Amino acid sequence: MRFNDAHGGSCSFRSKAIVKKNGVNASTETPPVEFTSADTQTAIAADSWCQTEPIQIAIAKEPADENAVKEFLKSAGRLMLDEMKASMKSLAFDDFIVEDHQVEDNEATKLFTLAFDYFAHFKSPVEGKRDAQETLKLQCTGVSWNATGSVIAVSYGRFDHTGWCNYRSALCLWNIFHHDFNPSKPNLVLETSSGLMCVAHHPTMPAVVAAGTFNGEVIVWNTSLEENLVASSGIGDYFHREPISKLSWVYDATSRDYNIASVSGDGKVLIWQLKDKLGFPVEGYLLCTKAKTKTKGSLLLGGIALAFRPNDRTNKSFIVGTEAGAITRCFANKAAKISTKGEIKWSNNAQRILSMSPQPMDVRRHVETYAKEKKLRDVRVSAVFDSKPDMHALYPSALDFGFESHGGPIYDLVFSPFHGSLFLSCSSDGCIHLYHYLQKNPLITIQVGSNYLYALAWSKTRPLVFAAASEDGKMYIFDLNVNRLSPVTTLSLPETKQRSPGLYCVEFNPRQRNFIACGDGAGLAYIWKLNWRLSNLQPTEMAVLSEIADMRSNSTDTE
Template sequence: MFNDQSFPPVGFSSQASLDKSQSTANIQTEEIRFQERENQVLESKDVETQTVRQDKNAPHVDYQKLSAFLKRVTPSVLDELDEIYGSTAFDGYDVATGGEPSSSIKLLTKFNTLNEADAETKISCVTWSAGGGTLALSYSAVCHDTWCNHTSSIRIFNFTKEDQFPSTPNRSLEVNSCVTALSYHPVEPSILAAGLFNGDVLVWNLRDDKSSAPLQLSAHGDSLSVVQWRPTLVNGVFPLVTAGRDGYLLVHKLTANFTNVDLYKRFKISKEHNPSEKTRPRSASGRKERAVEPGLCITALNFSTIDQTIFVLGTLCGGLYRCNIDHGTPVEGTVYSSRDTMDPVVDQFERHEGSITSIISSKTCDTFVTSGTDKEIRIYRLSQFNSLHVIGVEDTAIGLSWVVGNSNIFAAYGAGQIIMFYNLENGKNMPEMLLKTNGSETNCLQFNTKRDLVAIGVSKGNLEIWKVPQNMVY
């Protein structure tokens, strides 16, 4: 079925052609044709118009009525002009740049206000006058071991006619003790009040350049911590509120062009005690034991702008109290008659773990801010016991201040050279508004409400004037 069989090989030679076929073809595009046409503009004509000339009658003016009107409105206009004198609303305005003012924080001037012999002295307080054209600053020893035997001074600087801040004072007031509190009158630019370490309260009327004798008010038994003009009138005058480390809060009424003074009210916080010690600390003078008296050192207070009968008071041991200046209960065991000394406390808030260093009240709502030696800044509401926000700070804040131009921004200053800015609504820091002084610490600070300026007393007696434009406030 299957057989083996062999066949001889069959071969063939390959044949490759290297010649390629080629052909040529021509392509002709169509000819492009152009055509030009002329356009004729429309004919225009000029037509002249002739206006009709009419004779205008001169308006009738009743000069007697005009004179009566000017006499009626002139006093009010002059008052308004005096009120806005020194305003810097249009500072930095440049029409060529679209009306955008400068927005940079910058140092205008810095100089040392002390002599070489005053190495152990610091600027304790700064305050601007009501018109914003005068700055008063005071001095105190850096440290007091016992009682104060120093003499001190208050120096007053006025802006020049060229709107420059001078490096030499225009006037100096000598006092017999270190100045611990200083405040210009909120309306009268020539009235200045000071509280001393020895408990004296002095008021000057600087309108008369020849006389520098102050009016002395009822003295406290210890160092003054608060000298503040109450923001509302009582019988046509702004009362002066003072508080000290003797635990007393005094309300003074100055009358007859600030030549007479009456002690209007006397308060003391009878509930305050030191929760960490069995006995209360001795007074700063070392002369009197406080354990026999109710109350403790008052370190800060501020009136509410919503209800100006209400104020918040802070103490040496961290107590925070809501008080009413028109109500109170008698305090027994005080140096003065119990009939005259009242306790104004209405309620109390969550305490700080350290001494209260500053209290400021919001200008638009029932909120206030406190700082303490426990390195905390707290935001409270008058109607709540607990704080809304607690801000931890790296350096102890010894003072707080509202920034001019925005009621929700406040500044905190103290042991460090950096001044921090915070938002009241959320308690957050605002790094875009950072201000760094040239000193190792900030002793005092106050914004000028009429100019975009802030005066800062730093270490070694140096005074710095910074420009902080209002449009920096977001």
């Protein structure tokens, strides 16, 4: 088949003529705008002045006779010192009381009620989805004043649930002296992924605050930074796995800085360094009744309360209250001098943990074997914990001496800020014990009632005044200078329809001597103002405190 070219013809189309569009021009004009100008002129001012003639006053300076001054000080100085010493021993003003403060009617006045609307703050963004936060009411688990006494931190969580914590919480801060202070709106809300069980402000840095969580984490914030969260510890076998019940800032003479001490129901007391971002504890102690033993057969005591002796910068001793009602005095092991010279170099913090170990040579061999397997050039703290040594070989037992026990769990311990050997304890048995650090039995026992006592606080200005927070929603104020068996005043909170929510925490303000704060089970924190008598040093009060410290307990069991 063949194809040939062919011409099929053509066609054309004639375009339509373009129709010319008609256009119309139009214009408009606004009415004229009238302008009016006006001016003014200031009045003429007149200035006048005068000038004085300089007056020169000639002051003749005669040279002092140094010998005469020395003779005068020698003759009058001894007499002045004798008079000052005599006035210190004088009892002339011991019974003097200012009349204006003697007629006070109210022992204390409630100033503020701090509330945090966590339902609105943690509202679920998804409609129709019920969040656990909507049905869970948080409790006030801790209060802490900062170093200046102007900011109070309130931690929120719950004491009455078990298992893993699956609800969010927050640490709220109020500046009570700020111009925009609102008791119902915190100045700052620091959110957390689990409930908080305790809170403690840094003793010298007002913007730094630490909190312990239900899951066993230690969290530190610095509110002066744009990114508030500074550090957070981990969860593991060598860390905490149970709720942290107490935190304490302790001075470390080695680093010349404050570290954080934490205690938990897992039977461990751990020391954390803030400069290491709480990556690993630098010291650890077990509340173990059998030291240097394997895990099998050993008995760990669950810790609840923790207190370090005030003004003791070595921090080699502390006391712990346990779930079983025991109060034990603990001593940190003296660091052993261990040579780590060899093929593998040890870091300073790794050497510190090794020197505190009850079995340092076994731990060293175990860690260095792990380091060689992983081909590590040096041993850091992380390598010590990653090698997973025996916990009883790594952490020593700190138990040293047992005091007379309570009839239930010890919820709080607090040392006197005026006497380093006196401390208080409270328990679920409704008793408060005043102990001497070197005596087994208490010097004074106060039976408050049958309700649980959850917290204690010693006044920062009155050596014989302290407060106790009770399960019945009342705060009991004691003054040992007035009564050694009963409270001198009771601060009650408003009762609900069901019952009065219990008080879980209490703390005196370190700067405002008459301020005291507490928190209850309804999630509210209260700030009270004490009267002059309960917040100012009384005559002979220090002498009475020394007399109490010199008392002997009923039993002859002493150290």
